[in-house]
Amino acid sequence: MRDIILGVSPCWNCGASEPGRFCDACKALQPPVREYFAFFEVPPQLALDEKDLQQRFYALSRKLNPDLFSRKSPQEAEYALDATAVLNDAYRTLRDPISRAQYVLKLEGFDVGEQSTKDVPPELLEEVFELNMALEEANMGDPEAMDQVAGMRIRFEAMLIQTDAAVAKVSAAWDATHTREQLSELRGLLNRRKYITNLIDKANVPDRV
Amino acid sequence: MAYSDKVLDHYNNPRNVGSLDRASSSVGTGMVGAPECGDVMKLQIQVNDATGIIEDAKFKTFGCGSAIASSSLATEWLKGKSVDEALQIKNTDIVNELSLPPVKIHCSVLAEDAIKAAISDYRKKQGSDVAVTAAQTVA
Numbered sequence: 001m002r003d004i005i006l007g008v009s010p011c012w013n014c015g016a017s018e019p020g021r022f023c024d025a026c027k028a029l030q031p032p033v034r035e036y037f038a039f040f041e042v043p044p045q046l047a048l049d050e051k052d053l054q055q056r057f058y059a060l061s062r063k064l065n066p067d068l069f070s071r072k073s074p075q076e077a078e079y080a081l082d083a084t085a086v087l088n089d090a091y092r093t094l095r096d097p098i099s100r101a102q103y104v105l106k107l108e109g110f111d112v113g114e115q116s117t118k119d120v121p122p123e124l125l126e127e128v129f130e131l132n133m134a135l136e137e138a139n140m141g142d143p144e145a146m147d148q149v150a151g152m153r154i155r156f157e158a159m160l161i162q163t164d165a166a167v168a169k170v171s172a173a174w175d176a177t178h179t180r181e182q183l184s185e186l187r188g189l190l191n192r193r194k195y196i197t198n199l200i201d202k203a204n205v206p207d208r209v
Numbered sequence: 210m211a212y213s214d215k216v217l218d219h220y221n222n223p224r225n226v227g228s229l230d231r232a233s234s235s236v237g238t239g240m241v242g243a244p245e246c247g248d249v250m251k252l253q254i255q256v257n258d259a260t261g262i263i264e265d266a267k268f269k270t271f272g273c274g275s276a277i278a279s280s281s282l283a284t285e286w287l288k289g290k291s292v293d294e295a296l297q298i299k300n301t302d303i304v305n306e307l308s309l310p311p312v313k314i315h316c317s318v319l320a321e322d323a324i325k326a327a328i329s330d331y332r333k334k335q336g337s338d339v340a341v342t343a344a345q346t347v348a
Binding site: 120122124125126128129132133136190191194195197198 | 240241242244245246247249251269271
């Protein structure tokens with residue numbers, strides 16, 4: 001496990017094999033591993049224990065604080081800066097279930113950013129189109145239409161809660177059985193979620209005087 | 210990132226916004242979307258069944274300026290073209306005309322997809338005619 005997690009290059013400083021984050025032999029900090037789950041030394045999973053992740057983040061922040069390396073070799077000081085940057089990116093990505101799911105999809109070869117329209121179910125497009133139309137009409141109306149927009153926002157927020165629950169469910173299922181179908185369902189849910197958050201943003205134009 | 214003048218022009222004065230009678234057998238409707246940005250685009254064509262010429266085209270897009278401009282431009286180009294000519298419109302033509310930057314190329318892809326979806330819907334509605342055309346092409 002440790003080989004996979006922290007890499008197999010020998011220690012840059014003393015040449016010892018399997019050095020880990022810090023070399024067992026000379027204690028030198030090693031260059032950071034770039035895969036986020038490996039960086040935190042947790043198995044890749046969607047339903048991650050966020051409290052545990054937070055504790056790991058704090059512990060590593062202390063250990064990797066670049067100030068601690070300012071009087072060490074320039075090489076180690078640079079690794080500390082680099083590791084801190086990876087640490088922050090990794091924590092930001094993994095602490096949130098949605099960005100974590102996007103990250104896992106990317107790791108598993110589902111390219112989230114480059115999808116064609118074929119990946120979106122037609123019913124979803126129709127639904128989103130109709131909701132956008134209704135919202136646009138409500139927005140164009142007189143001030144009384146504000147109530148209508150507020151009502152739609154509540155509806156969108158309820159849709160978001162439902163979607164997030166579905167994301168949590170398929171996430172737990174993937175952690176247990178790891179099938180491609182689960183990931184493809186997950187991607188579909190994330191697409192739906194993106195449309196819903198867009199609608200919420202559009203319905204969130206409050207009190208323009 | 211700044212929009213080109215042509216994008217701004219289409220964005221501020223979009224051409225052919227609206228909708229056509231979806232139930233009509235001479236109307237083809239294409240509904241496409243880009244999940245990464247949450248865009249939806251509806252594009253419709255009205256075809257003269259006798260001549261096969263696209264007589265009218267309408268769109269409605271919820272999305273960024275480039276998506277709106279791409280679909281607006283597409284409807285302009287569609288009018289007066291035959292269905293077969295319309296299928297030749299490539300997203301790169303839209304990119305060039307609107308000077309879209311690389312990050313907005315997917316908007317032009319969306320417009321091309323919408324054209325293809327509308328034509329495919331029209332042809333599906335024409336059912337038997339498609340078979341005839343295909344048979345003639347083979348012969």
